[in-house]
Amino acid sequence: MNRGCSMSRNMNTKPKKKKKSKWSVRRMIFWMIITAGTATVCVLVGYALIIFNGQKLLGKIDPSELVMGSPTAIYDEKGVFVANLNQLKSEPVKYTDIPPLMIDAVIATEDKRFNEHTGIDFLSIGRAVVKDIIHRSAVEGGSTITQQLAKNILFENPDKTLFRKATEASLAIALEEQFTKEEIITLYLNRINFGNRSYGIKVAAKRYFDKELKDLELWEMATLAAIPKSPKYYSPVLYPDNSKDRRAVVLKLMFDQGFITEAEKDKANAVIYKAPPQVATSENYLSFIDYTVEEALDKYNIEEDALKKGGYKIYTTMNTKAQKIMEESFKNDKMFQKSDEEQQFQGAMVIVDHKTGGLVAMVGGRDYEKQGLNRATLKQQPGSSFKPLAVYAPAIETGEYNPYSILEDKQNDYNGYKPRNYNNQYLGEVTMFDAVKKSMNQPAVWLLNEIKMARSLKFLKALDIPLEKNDENLAIALGGLTKGATPISMAQAYGSFANNGAMYTAHSILKITLNDEVIETFKADKPKQVMSKKTAWYTTLLLKGVIESGGTGTAAKMNRPVAGKTGSTQLTIKGYEKFTKDLWFVGYTPEWTAAVWMGFDKPDKNHYVTISSGSAAALFKDVMSKALDKVPVTNFVKPSGVPELTEPPKGIIDLTVTLDPALPNKANINWTPIADSAVSYRIYRKSTETEFEMLAEIKNNQAVSDLTIVPGQTYQYYVVTFLPDSNTESNNSNVVDLVVPVTDVSPSPTELIIPSPTDDGTIPVISESPNPEESTNPDETPSPTPTESSTPEPTPSLTPTESPLPTPTPVPVIEVQP
Template sequence: MVSDKPNSRRANSTKKKKKRSSRKWFFGLFFTVVIAIVCGIIGYLLIILNGERILSENADKFVLGEPTIIYDMNGQEVGQLADQQNNRDSAEYSEIPKLLMQAVVATEDQRFYEHSGIDLIGVGRALVKDVIARSAVEGGSTITQQLAKNMFLTSDKNFFRKATEASIAVALENKMTKEEILTMYLNRIYLGQGVYGIKAAAKLYFDKDLKDLDLWEIATLAGMPKGPSKYNPISNPDLSKERRGVVLQLMYQQGIITESEMEQAKAVDYEPPANIEQSKKQQYLAFIDYVVDEALQVMPNMTEEELRIGGYSIYTTLNQQAQRAVEAEFADDSNFEKSVDDQKVQGAMVIMDHSDGAIQAIAGGRDYVRKGLNRALVKRQPGSSFKPIVAYGPALETGDYTPQTVLANDKKCFGSYCPSDSKGTTPITMIEAVKESRNLPAVWMLNTIGLNTGIKFANKLGIELTDQDKNLSIALGGLTEG
């Protein structure tokens, strides 16, 4: 007879070990959760206390920031990017149309009435999109956080700034109602063209009081905070209309407007009010707009609002005498052809110091303030002005040619390319070819020295040509993009 007692002992011992292991795992998990909860509570309390401290230290001190100042080539001030006193007009909560508030919330912070300053769901959604895109493509800041940043913080982007922003947002939510926060936000937000607040913006862009705004105008304003320079209808009417469509679509999806209302508001084309020129007082606007765009390119992590109210000093190559002369000539109708319709004949101009490339004056077009389109920056075909760049200049540099060299001028085809010239086919010197802007000699010259030589010379001058430009038509200024 065989006893099974040893096996029973081993089975009982295994059960006891499993029980002790399960108990250890349970208590370990329990204490981990408890510690995490305690740390979370402590962290939340620290956030609240920090926010309360900042608010108490800055009671009733809503700092609007210092305007960034632009200086000319001699170090003289020529303008400020944020003249808050002249470009701000606060509105009471009762003055703001409900539809405008709904549009802003639908676009900027859909969970505004549900969160307490920090939208954890929104932050999570933004993080997921950033991970998928492998870059920061989605913002997670609530309206309250944006207000907190504008009121108390600098433009420095780091973890502590973001944490402070969150703590102030929570404190603001504890001290103010949602209506007060939204009203303050709408009165502080930058909306392009040097204007702060929706009341001043409605007056500038539409020459209307808030109560008289139509749906498409409301959607236009609500779409601007994401990019005031990019999406304001004066500077970029097409992009503004596109952004307006996004806002209207969000409003429709959230049941604020009907599909019919959405489609009608999407279709409206923007026309600036007649008095908009008098509404803008800043001088040298084309040049200053160019400076702002370049500054934002140099500092890609800075928003335009942060640039405008950051108290920076921007030193430029502006020559005030040249700029005033340019603007005076463009304001003189006698300098331009008479238009056959109501649309003025347009033009653009840049004065540059050829010794160092410094831009001294810019004319973005006639009535630049009204249009906001800087025609000096729009790509156009260079035409005959490109002949010395890719043909004659590089030919002279080789040392094989001089201004007196006689160039072929007979009508012929270069492969499938057959340029024409209406001024005859008699051989001509290079200096005469340049003087008379002849086509055939320029193409012949470029073909003779080689496309690579002409393109390399242009590149040395800072003119970057693409592979698509590698053809003889560039001798006459026929570029792919201009």
């Protein structure tokens, strides 16, 4: 019974639970209504605040600033004002001056609901929010044209944040309330950035097409409408392919929205853009300023519109004297090849202070004012100017080579790669000094093959010169790269030679301030030691020789020390390979390093280099000598701890070997001695049965005969000079062949002079003075008179032996006559 009563009570409680559940639902509905009402009130209050804030913001803005913002100023290395970024002022136009189709193109591309919304397009915002959530970051703006105008006016918070969006929205609503749609689209097109320092639709039409607005064609309007999304990336001048692709998108949107027909779309799509010849502006420093802007955008992440119109002050590394001189030189037609109507012969130059990495001056092209294409930042094939970076400096860095090392100069086949010297002449062997001075190709490729590709690639990587996978071959010894190198990267790399192997990163900005408060500053990190001081010094000695008589860079010689390297590349068009495509000179003084490039933007059968290969070096001299004219002349200084580079003796170039008419088994050996009493001469001989071995070592100008030749044999001879004090030999003389005919005549024993062997079994040095009365004591050999230079200048055709010379071995007998 108790159990049943208990069950009855439990059953009676169920309806009560249902009543409690109904009560909970009612409470939930109640609170939902309260919450919704509160949210509505908050939204209304928030909207009211947005409206109020927008009106307040708009009231603070000077009406004149609705066309253009306050300028950002540029200063030189001394803190002197040089220019404003928005020096190319917008030229405002009226709504009626803008072609209706131009307005249609912009609306179709940027904001197709422009004529329907009141400043904010909630559909676009919703789409943007969804994408932001998916990507977990702000990837899409969802901004209307009015919001873009608001952002363009405000520009103080460049990041895509909720606060900035709210501020933009408030100002956009205020703009919609105060201005008509026609006024808003006109304000937008009058102040928007169209790239290449062009603000406003009128300036852009003149810049890109040299036309008035009323004369623009459909494809031109679509091209302009494509630019604002990314003014640099969609510039028809800088990136014509990107521009054409984006133009196609604009035209499709116009077609989809009923503004144009399909036939009009296809016709406008087919046009190929060609930049018009325009009248240059009177502005200065454009290349340098534009590079500075790019550096601020890329390195300091400042938005372009904010940078150009945000009242910043940018302090740069520019030397205004050098910059003006460089620009004047580029305006001098005598320094360049004559151009035709199709293409302008171009050039670019950059100067770097290798002690800091600061850019001193830069010109990106002869008509840079018109195009804004900065060729100082474009990759070109560097030719032979790449040899010191890819071959010679890495070889010296191994410790196995120096400027006097002997390199092979023969025609070789490297698995199908057959480089040749420019004059098709080969010397067999040359010193590194001669190979660099005369820009010989075969020795460079041979040496790269000897030190191995991996060593060169590692060295280039340290110099911040990126290569492609396809570049890992011997062609890089001659500058044969897939994409090439920029003048800035070449100047930066060469600067490490001038700076004892230490390399700074090239830069143009020292600091950026806003409202007199420093917001960004260049962090001067320690330079990167990319090579030893010894390698840098020895390479400088090599490159100094290029400038001297007989070198390829004599046009760069001026009234102060210069080191550098020329470069040229061949046209790759079949049948035109003998013509030149690019000219280079990269060089340095103790103060600055500079790189010069010359050529055509689009080389073809009618556009290739015809001027002297020294023209780039001549431009280097013209700019550098004038820019440094008030700077005291200094010399390159050997770093402490670097060993002196001993200059080897001069070599023999006129060796002759002939059979004696009276004695068929006697060979007479003759040469012109050098004017150095400290040297001796070593005679080497090779027979049919033996390799080269030393016959003897003699001193002074003596008549020498080989009395041990055998009839029917063929011999080869060469002579080297030898300095006992430094234990170095010169380069080999010319090699002479001697064929001994078969004969029955035998030499008389009385004609043989047989020196007695020394205790160690070697043949002694035979030294006989032409005049016995002038004989001197060996211990009294005079020392060379010291000069002001601590290191002797390299001279052609000289080489030291890389290891201690072997002790002469017993050899056949020779006859020496005073």
